[in-house]
Amino acid sequence: MARPRTFDEGAVLDAARERFWTSGYAGTSMDAVAAATGLGKGSLYGAFGGKHELFLRIFDAYCTDVADRVIDALTGPDDGAYDRLCVHIRAAAAGIAADRSHRGCLLAKSAAELSEHDPDVTLRARQTLERITSALADDIRAAQRHGDLDSSADAEQLALLVLAVLRGTEALGKAGMDDDQLASVAETAIALLPRTE
Amino acid sequence: MARPRTFDEGAVLDAARERFWTSGYAGTSMDAVAAATGLGKGSLYGAFGGKHELFLRIFDAYCTDVADRVIDALTGPDDGAYDRLCVHIRAAAAGIAADRSHRGCLLAKSAAELSEHDPDVTLRARQTLERITSALADDIRAAQRHGDLDSSADAEQLALLVLAVLRGTEALGKAGMDDDQLASVAETAIALLPRTE
């Protein structure tokens, strides 16, 4: 009944995310987004509302995606739970070390820039970290059931600590720490996990 | 021989730091800095050069200050080393929890925003974290000498892990985690430190 869109919404959101990711929220202009996506500004505003709505939409999708991936990586049978945890911690550190541009994680970057003034961002960031904590705790409980981790340890608290180590590794990477230092953090964290007596 | 300055450089830098800290680098205009400091823009540019130079000057001082404070808190006789470490970890978590505005640490915020594009910021951030790591490692070695921490553990690696936990706690705080969750991270980290057998 009306003129159809000529752009792929997903591709536009991808291109816009790259811009926000690289230059931050305040550092990215809507003109730059328009140029990166190929859309005119009218289309951009018509389709997404405005800078803040567009960013929130992108941020939301990113958060969901990140948490989904972690949950996926940590879910499985009890007898692989401990291995999955170790692999995940090592992979996170390796991924951060491989990011030589120090672009880091969009969640962390956005939370750092915006959480003071933007409750929407804070809320989504917290919910995402809670989903990740939950997945970590589930996996830790599985490892405890299977006898790999000390079952007297509090799985929730251990999950929070692992999350802090993961986010801390990210922060260290952004500050330019060496690859082997990042790997060392992962190994030390794994070594300190309370194994079965 | 020439007209003397009428402003206190330290006070101007303090006011400017507050603006950058609150709104980020890209989000802070030089007009805003001028308004916050009370200086005209001409004086601002005349005295500090430009936005980037001004920020680097502020960032430098902040980094030095943060590292100095940590070093001070962790330095002392061997028989208090373990206590100093625990107190510092708890105090860091408590400090982050007390920061209800989620403003966080200027070092972390600036590194997140700028380290991708600004090697000066990355360099200073890394040097600061290295000073802190060094202080942590020294304190850990002191605690090992005094018999509080397992002397078979690698102090440098342990220091890196503690630093990751500290920076991770900061990231969790910025994402709006509860106070007791932050405290839990600190306690769990302390509990997992390898005590003497």
Add this chain to the structure above:
DNA sequence: CCCGTTGTTGACGGATCGGTCCATAACTCG
């Protein structure tokens, strides 16, 4: 007491900001 030097101020410039608007295009339905 005047001159050279430096600090101060706010107006100014060209570029860019987020956002709006309108002429035009592309589509469906009658």
Add this chain to the structure above:
DNA sequence: CGAGTTATGGACCGATCCGTCAACAACGGG
């Protein structure tokens, strides 16, 4: 093939961006 509806692209808006500049102010040396 109109009529109605939505998409498109870019000109345009007032505000703001970073940085400059010129007029003026305050000092010390001669």
